[in-house]
Amino acid sequence: MKQVLHIKNMVCNRCIKVVKEELEKLDIQIEAIELGKVDVSESLTQKQTEEVRSVLNDNGFELIDDKKSQLIDRIKTIIIEKIHYSKEDKEPVNFSDVIASDVNHDYSYISKLFSSVEGITIEKYIINQKIERVKELLVYGELTLNEISCQLGYSSVQHLSNQFKKVTGLTPSHFKKLKENKRKPLDEV
Known part of the structure; x- marks a missing residue:
């Protein structure tokens, strides 16, 4: 079976x-x-x-x-796939709708469960994943900040820059100038 x-x-x-x-x-x-x-x-x-x-x-x-851990892991997988591996053009993603639809649960239940188990909100987890993707793209150096902003569905470069600085303490341009790699493995984000 x-x-x-x-x-x-x-x-x-x-x-x-x-x-x-x-x-x-x-x-x-x-x-x-x-x-x-x-x-x-x-x-x-x-x-x-x-x-x-x-x-x-x-x-x-x-x-x-256990089922709750499986649900949490599925939520993380959905977020990681959308942010790091999705090939489609990035329109802003309504993660609450995507996640609720995919796991077939009410978003408020999912959100409370995720926060209680992980100690972080889904929204903060999404932001952390996006910032790791921004770091990766900055290290590659193939895209401009404007292109990265568009690719990740940010409303503007300024929004991306503000969020990046809030999470990392650095501006994207300062991060790019640093020689040491400050990226984290995805399973540690």
Whole structure:
């Protein structure tokens, strides 16, 4: 019987690759894999579950068992996908509508749950993810601040700059001049 594994800290395509390789080493048949979720062909035994948990932990991931943690992880995955991996032109995203629709829960419930478990609001989490994406794009140096602002759906360069300074303590231009890398891994944002 098919089983769905929910995995915390799967935030990029390399994460998917690592999880896939590790599960295949354990001879676990994968039907589908995406950020935060793996569909396996058969229910895992207790021994297999512990082996999966161990190998995931060794690689910086975590098997999520309870429904609330799964919901929180799904919310984070939606936000990360929209901000870091969405290829479409960035119109301002109404994250509350997108998240509520995707997880099929009332946004006020989701918001309260997220804040109580994570100690941060969804809105603040979104801002932190956007700022990490801005840092990444500034380090690459391929886009102007105006292009970055448009790509991330900011209303203006000034709004982006103000938010960047509030979060980092630096202006985007000062950050870009710094030689040391001040970016954080996505699972630590």
